[in-house]
Amino acid sequence: MSRPTSNELSFDRHAIDSDLALLLHSEFGSRRELLVRCFGIIIGGIALWAYEGTSLGPVWAAAYLLALTANYHALTARGMAARWQKRLCVGGYCLLTLIYLAMPVYLLVAGDPFLSFCAALAVIAFAIFTLYRPETPDFARTFDVLVGWMLVVIAAYSFMPSGVAALEQGLIAVLCAVVGLYYTMTLISTRKARAELRRATQRNLDEQKMEAIGRLSGGIAHDFNNILTAMLGNLELYNEVEDAKEKDALVSDARKAGNRASELIVQMLAFAQRTRLEVERHDAREIAKNLCVMARRMLPARIQLEHRWPEQPACVLADAGRLHKALLHLVLNAQEAVEGEGSITVAVDLIAGPATEAGSDPAENPEDAHLRFTIADDGPGMNPEVASRAAEPFFTTKPVGKGSGLGLSTAMGFAEQSGGALRIRTGPLGTAVMIHLPLCP
Template identity: 30%
Template sequence: MERPPCVPEKTVLGTRMSSEYRQEIDRLIRIEYGETAELVLRFLGLCFGSVLLFLYTGWAIAWLWPLGFFVAQAQYYGFLKTRNEICTEGDCKIAAGLFLLILTSFLWMPAVMASQNDTVLVFAGSTLMATAMVFLVRRGDTAWPFVLGGVLVVCCMYLAVFWFRPFDGADPVATWGVLIANLVLVGYLAQALLISRRSRLRAVAATERAMQEQKMSAVGALAGGVAHDFNNMLTAIIGNLELARELPDEDERQTVLNEAHNSAKRAEAVVKQLLIYSRKAPAFHTDMDINVAVARMMGLAQRLIPASVTVVLKSPQSSLGVRVDDSQLMTALINLVVNAVDAMPEGGTLRIVTSLERAKTGNSMADGGVLPVGDYAVIRVCDTGMGISEQDLHKVVQPFYSTKPTGKGTGLGLSMVLGFARDHGGALQLVSSPSGTEAAVWLPCLGARA
């Protein structure tokens, strides 16, 4: 497939890399500020701790601890939230530097506490430093500036504790034993961060492989319908070319040649759609209208829908803007359409409805989670099949679990749809009864994003 001359290869590669950096920035925002309850508890705990520290020690520097932490957090938050849609590697490196500043602004006071001769302060300081290490492992960072930088900051803090702690009269063997124990602790932190990094990268790679397998499975199903279309197009091309040989009139010959050319262009358009859809590429998030995406998906999926199934599309007049990976959205929607069609072997009605809805407290999703309150673009795919039994309803989203006969399904379709929705800040909702099943994909509206 030729690349359009207006989109150089370097430009496309740069755009994909920019999208990956943008996703990393979004991930950093979610990790640091995504859980409101934890964030409030973190800030209140620091303020309360500084008050207790001042009351216990009388140190004036106790007030500098939360102040410095809040200033560092404000800089980090401001930087992340003001990044453009086009992000660079430099943005991620600056973000790493600001995060290490936050880590330092938190750890310096526990290090001071741990370097005292007071048992209470040593215990409290050591506990807070251990808490910071647990938080580093929990983050699951994969970028080296975050991983190595975090280890370096923690190591420096432990060395500072050893350097400033008075060991007057202490046994040298005990002193060196404490130092070695601290270094071993930092070493295990580094190992835990590396294992966490490796596990996350493997999980991402496995998700991408599963996504690609689902895409290729859908492409294989589409190919059967496309073959019929191609046969019609080739018949038109060959017939018009043969007719052009026989026609003596130049105008008539040009007319049939134009018809052949038009059929060839239609075939080219179908091939381009399949190639774009089946390509293996990094996730590339773009702003799009859900209604347009559904209409484009139906242009591909209509070949999978037999004549016995009636299709009903319903969309609002206004656009529903979301930020998603186009290819992943297509894969998710085609999987839902395939499931709906398979549920109606004798025919029925397939309804695809898009709408703007507000999630309320307590909206239960297919994975048992609760969707955060907010505005969402919702895509509902409904069938009039026999439905899913109650005992299977919560299992069908599990990988490799399928209610279809052996050889008819991989068991990855709904789990992939669920993963897609989660990765984009949304959720999958399943409602089923003996008269049919409704699968709803909830995606945050662009205007509803924080």
Template identity: 35%
Template structure:
């Protein structure tokens, strides 16, 4: 596995310094341990241990902080050397304690060594130089400790036992590091494969969703053109052709919406009357709604305006209407309505957005379908999430609706039950800036 320098430097920094409480306990333990060491052996010179350990650790910390800004492969090698120096500084005391060859000092030394070994296995380093260096440092320091212990032992059989036990210890330690390294490789490869599968699934879902959006517009275009070919009334024919033209423009807007979703195009903001939005939504979806579904479009009070990209909001509303149609396979009712709400304090919405204070208009699409299951309600705003088959579901789905609303300072709220679902797009009401004040008429007598 190729190691990314930036990612590895971040990992090394996180391993050592991300847990503030553990860091405090570790350094406090070093200082208290050194204090006990000086008191036990009555040797003030032993303070050099904590000074050396903390100095190397500080150098390692400063190096990683600088390397995080622009990590390179050379930084990994320097970081490896510094970490191995920390290991040497730390292991000096356990080796010193074991070399004293008393029950108390050997127990303390082995406990400190065990703590380090558990930490090294948990790190699961993958760089060959780092793993080899860890095994080498532990091996050399272990050999020094073993040599000091062997000097204090007279019986050959005891010496043989110590050598065999020490060799087995080093072998299993090296094996543990190797297995830990391999498992991290396998976990990384599994994560990469999972991410690739998610990407392929997202691409497939996006393709199906785009096809579904275009199919909505093509259905409206074809339906109106076919109707225009059979009607005899000129006014009705013109109306059908006009609606087909609107649907074709909406198809072009779908492409713009995809570009916007990919951050390739800026929205065309303009002040639009909410009544116009609801009216055009009815015209664009009239041919999409089956006869088994009753529809009601209530544009609300005139004069309510919003500042938005008209095509974006219409695309979002069409998505909501088609979702409602798909949710009612055996028929039902769809109601599109608006309501002006005065928000007195910031409020969170289902899509994760938060609206501020002031007047908002809620454009809602309600249906009498079976409702949204509770177990997926938290996921409906995830990009490409759908419960519909490929080619049927809207690939951009409610995430697009939410993105449009939130980019305008609003959001999306959902109310659902077994009797139906209502999805409301909240948009800030456009309040025109005050015009120039009319000149005041002076009081008093006129000339």
């Protein structure tokens, strides 16, 4: 196959994907705007049919909706050659715009004052839409500018009074040119501002990702360094001591360090949602009861432990062991929050909607509901900055050596891998951490 010459149009796969993504977002990114647009087209076609008694209005509306549907399928098609897909989408974009503007142009030249007024409204709506829509590729911006000038020329020709002096005609032409120039400047500046905003947002996201990766890597390196120091230190001392009991103690300490390393790996896999879960049907009340029994043994007597769960059986679809461990982490966090004296509540509630929505309204119909496990305390709560980072891995406000910062992040990873979500509600009256999980019949 011969290489394309300099006169042929060359395509870059990455640029094509970017242009198609921008087109898809600009045309179909806002569902509300799309519904308003389609509704307006349908109402306009029906109104024109009722006013003129011809089928031109419904045919125009049907053609627009058909072109809109075809353009959507072209933008979302898979397996099509890259260059042909872009050409098809570019043609669909231009065709869709021209189909829409065909009706206002027809109404402008029809000579009916009422239809001319409707045409002016349609043109204004088009101008607002082109300024309102998100960022588009460069070719779409150029095309929109050309279409805007075409409409200005048509409007000037249609409304130009007959029999006026050349001076008045020149003045009208200058005013129309000013409007066209102002529209062009506004359109270009708006699109450029949105493009810069998108790039700035992407840069900010990249910086946040790199910061999170650095913090994650640093946390893992720090914890593993401590574990390896304990393991290697005990193993080196093993050859220095002769007492059998001391050797056994050193081996035991090294084994404990290895277990901590294994637990760290399990927590990281849970955060990354790579742990294999043993998902089964369990009674959520039994899980909460067992948690309360263990928590009561661990918590100081000055901390009051309260509980709440449904009277009827409520089955959760989850890994019971992982769920119990996640809830236990939350109880330990609540203990730290109340500082040794206060109240901790363990609750199970039936909540409306799917688990991924993580709603908060009680459910009346179990068929459209999920379960919410809540660990709440009456401590001082978290400030907004801490609350926004509470679920980040290795983020902790505890002193060095008092916590790894993986409790909430592990619980969040488990909840999302189980088809649910984790939510945090905090304030001066305390903090509540909620794990939403699917309900099992």
